Amino acid sequence: MSISDVDHVVPYPAEAVARYRADGLWQGRSLSDSLVDACLAHGPRIALVTPEVRWTYSDLAAQVDSFAAGIETATDLMPGDRIMFQMGNTAETVVAYLGSLRAGLVPVCTLAQHGAREVGLLAGHVGARALLTQGDFGGGRLLEVARGLVADGSIETAIVARTEPFDGAVGYDQIQSAGRGVVPSTVTPTLTDVAVFQLSGGTTGLPKVAPRLHEEYVYNSRAWAQALGWTSDTVVLYPLPLMHNAGIALALQPVLLSGASIVLAPGADIDGMLDLIAAERPTSLPLVPPAVAIRLLDHPRTSSADLTSITQFVVGGQKLPGEVAHRLRDELNMPLRQMFGMAEGMFYLTPPDASDDIVLDTVGAPISPLDEARVVDPLTGKDVPAGELGELWMRGPYTIRGYYRAPEHNAAAFSDDGFYRSGDLGRRHHIDGVDYFSVDGRIKDVINRGVEKIHAEEVEELILRNLDVESAAVVSMPDPVLGERACAFLVMRKGAEPFTVASLGEHLASHGLAKYKFPERVEIRDSLPLSNVGKLSRKDLRDEVSRLLEAESVSHSHADA
Numbered sequence: 001m002s003i004s005d006v007d008h009v010v011p012y013p014a015e016a017v018a019r020y021r022a023d024g025l026w027q028g029r030s031l032s033d034s035l036v037d038a039c040l041a042h043g044p045r046i047a048l049v050t051p052e053v054r055w056t057y058s059d060l061a062a063q064v065d066s067f068a069a070g071i072e073t074a075t076d077l078m079p080g081d082r083i084m085f086q087m088g089n090t091a092e093t094v095v096a097y098l099g100s101l102r103a104g105l106v107p108v109c110t111l112a113q114h115g116a117r118e119v120g121l122l123a124g125h126v127g128a129r130a131l132l133t134q135g136d137f138g139g140g141r142l143l144e145v146a147r148g149l150v151a152d153g154s155i156e157t158a159i160v161a162r163t164e165p166f167d168g169a170v171g172y173d174q175i176q177s178a179g180r181g182v183v184p185s186t187v188t189p190t191l192t193d194v195a196v197f198q199l200s201g202g203t204t205g206l207p208k209v210a211p212r213l214h215e216e217y218v219y220n221s222r223a224w225a226q227a228l229g230w231t232s233d234t235v236v237l238y239p240l241p242l243m244h245n246a247g248i249a250l251a252l253q254p255v256l257l258s259g260a261s262i263v264l265a266p267g268a269d270i271d272g273m274l275d276l277i278a279a280e281r282p283t284s285l286p287l288v289p290p291a292v293a294i295r296l297l298d299h300p301r302t303s304s305a306d307l308t309s310i311t312q313f314v315v316g317g318q319k320l321p322g323e324v325a326h327r328l329r330d331e332l333n334m335p336l337r338q339m340f341g342m343a344e345g346m347f348y349l350t351p352p353d354a355s356d357d358i359v360l361d362t363v364g365a366p367i368s369p370l371d372e373a374r375v376v377d378p379l380t381g382k383d384v385p386a387g388e389l390g391e392l393w394m395r396g397p398y399t400i401r402g403y404y405r406a407p408e409h410n411a412a413a414f415s416d417d418g419f420y421r422s423g424d425l426g427r428r429h430h431i432d433g434v435d436y437f438s439v440d441g442r443i444k445d446v447i448n449r450g451v452e453k454i455h456a457e458e459v460e461e462l463i464l465r466n467l468d469v470e471s472a473a474v475v476s477m478p479d480p481v482l483g484e485r486a487c488a489f490l491v492m493r494k495g496a497e498p499f500t501v502a503s504l505g506e507h508l509a510s511h512g513l514a515k516y517k518f519p520e521r522v523e524i525r526d527s528l529p530l531s532n533v534g535k536l537s538r539k540d541l542r543d544e545v546s547r548l549l550e551a552e553s554v555s556h557s558h559a560d561a
C-alpha cells in the first residue's frame with residue numbers, strides 16, 4: 001500500500017517554519033542524518049550499555065550500517081515504507097530503530113503490551129508493510145502476534161529478533177549478516193515527510209497517531225538535552241519502554257545528540273535498577289511513570305543504596321501526588337525535576353534548583369523559547385487568568401499540527417490557529433516573572449494507567465459487542481500506585497447474566513484487546529447518570545467509584561483494627 005504523507009499530514013505553516021529555521025531550532029537535516037552525524041562525532045565514547053553489550057558510538061554506527069544495508073538485500077522494503085516495532089529494551093531495538101531510519105524506512109512505535117487488534121489497526125492506519133518483533137519477549141507472545149498478522153495479510157514482512165524466525169519471516173541476524181561490511185545506500189528523505197509515527201495518549205476515541213517530522217523531532221530531542229544540560233559526560237539510566245515517545249524523544253535521541261551514554265535496563269524492576277545504579281553510576285534517571293518512583297521509595301534496598309551519582313531525577317507522565325513529591329525529594333536525596341510531556345510534542349520541565357513551590361507543585365515551564373503554552377476556557381477559547389483552571393493548549397516548534405489521517409478529529413482537537421487542545425486541565429502560575437504550569441485533571445475520556453493510556457470509547461465499543469449489555473461506561477478510578485485503573489459501569493439487558501471482572505476480561509480478550517485495558521472493577525447498574533445536557537456523566541461515575549473505594553478502605557481499616 002502506498003500512502004502519500006502529503007495528503008495525511010497537517011503541515012506547519014510556512015511562516016512558522018521560516019521562524020524556526022531562522023532561529024536555528026530547525027536545522028534542515030533529517031532525523032537519520034542528525035543521529036548519524038552524532039555517531040561520527042563521538043566515535044570512541046560509550047553510546048549504549050545493555051546486559052549484553054557495551055558499545056562505543058563507532059560500534060553502534062557499524063551495527064546500524066549493517067542493518068540498513070542488510071534491509072536492502074534481505075527484504076524488499078523500500079525507502080518510505082513503514083516498519084512497526086514491537087520490541088522491548090534491547091540493543092537490537094536501538095540498532096533496528098536507527099538502521100531503519102538510515103535505510104529511509106519510517107519506524108512506527110507500538111507497545112509490547114499491544115495485542116493483534118491494536119497492532120493490526122495501526123498497521124492498516126499507517127500502511128505498514130513490515131513488523132519487527134522480539135521473539136523472546138513475554139514467552140513468545142509477540143511472535144504469535146506477528147505470525148497472526150502475517151497470516152491474515154495485515155503485514156507483508158515480519159522480522160524476528162532474538163529467536164529463530166518463523167516460516168516466511170526474516171531473521172534480524174540474517175539482516176545483520178547480509179549487511180555486514182556493506183555500505184548502505186544514501187537515502188535523502190523529504191524533510192516534510194513523516195520521520196517516525198508515535199502512538200498518542202490522544203484526546204478521545206481510538207488511539208491517534210502522531211506523525212513526527214524530521215526537523216521538529218530532532219529539535220524536540222535537542223531541546224530536551226539542552227534543558228537538562230546533557231553533555232558527553234552524562235549517563236542516562238533508562239528502565240522504561242524505549243519504543244514510547246518518552247524513550248525515543250527524551251532518552252535515546254537526546255543522548256545520542258549530546259554524545260552521552262544510555263544504559264538501557266530491560267525492565268523497571270527495582271532490584272535490577274539499583275544494581276545498575278551501583279555499577280554504571282548514571283547521572284540522570286528519568287522515571288515516567290511515578291508508579292516506578294513509588295516502588296523505588298518503598299523498596300527495602302533503597303535507603304542504603306548510593307544514589308549520589310544521580311543529579312537529575314526526572315519524574316512525570318502522570319500527576320505526581322503532593323505527598324509523593326515530598327517523599328521523593330526528602331527520602332531519596334536525588335535532585336527532583338518534574339516534567340509533563342506528550343507524543344504530540346510539548347514538554348514542560350521544572351528548572352534545576354527550583355524553589356519548593358515550583359518543583360513540588362508544578363510540572364515546570366515549556367522547554368523551548370518558541371513554545372506557546374496557554375490555559376484556556378475550552379468553551380470560549382479565551383485564556384483564563386493565572387491560577388484558574390482551564391484546558392492546556394499548546395503550539396510550537398515540535399508540537400504536531402494534526403494527527404495522521406484524521407481530518408475530522410483534527411478539526412476538534414486543534415484550534416483554527418493550530419493550537420493543540422490537549423484535553424488536560426491545568427493552571428498557570430506566575431512565579432518570579434516566569435509562567436509555570438500545573439496539571440489538575442482532564443476533560444478527555446482517557447484513563448492513564450501507569451502512563452499507558454486506555455481510551456474509554458475503544459473499550460466501551462468492544463463491551464457493547466456483547467448483546468447482553470445495554471449500555472456501558474468505562475471511567476478511571478484512583479489507584480495509589482498506578483495513578484488510575486479502569487472501572488466499567490454496565491447496564492445489562494433484562495435477564496442477562498451480569499458480567500464480572502473475569503467474564504468481561506474473557507469477552508475483551510476474545511476481541512484481541514490488550515490486557516492492560518481490561519476494566520479492573522465492574523459495577524452493574526439499572527441506568528447510567530446523565531448530565532444536564534442529556535449526555536453520559538462520566539464525572540458522576542468517577543465520583544461514585546472514588547466514594548466506593550474510600551468506603552471500602554475505611555471498612556478494611558476498621559476490620560484490620
Ligand code: AMP
Pocket residue numbers: 199200201202245315316317318319320339340341342343344363422424439442448451453
Ligand atoms: P502520551 O501522549 O501517551 O505521551 O500521554 C500524554 C498525556 O499524559 C498528557 O496529555 C497527560 O494527560 C498525561 N501526562 C503527561 N505528563 C503528565 C504529568 N506530569 N502530570 C499529569 N499528566 C501527565
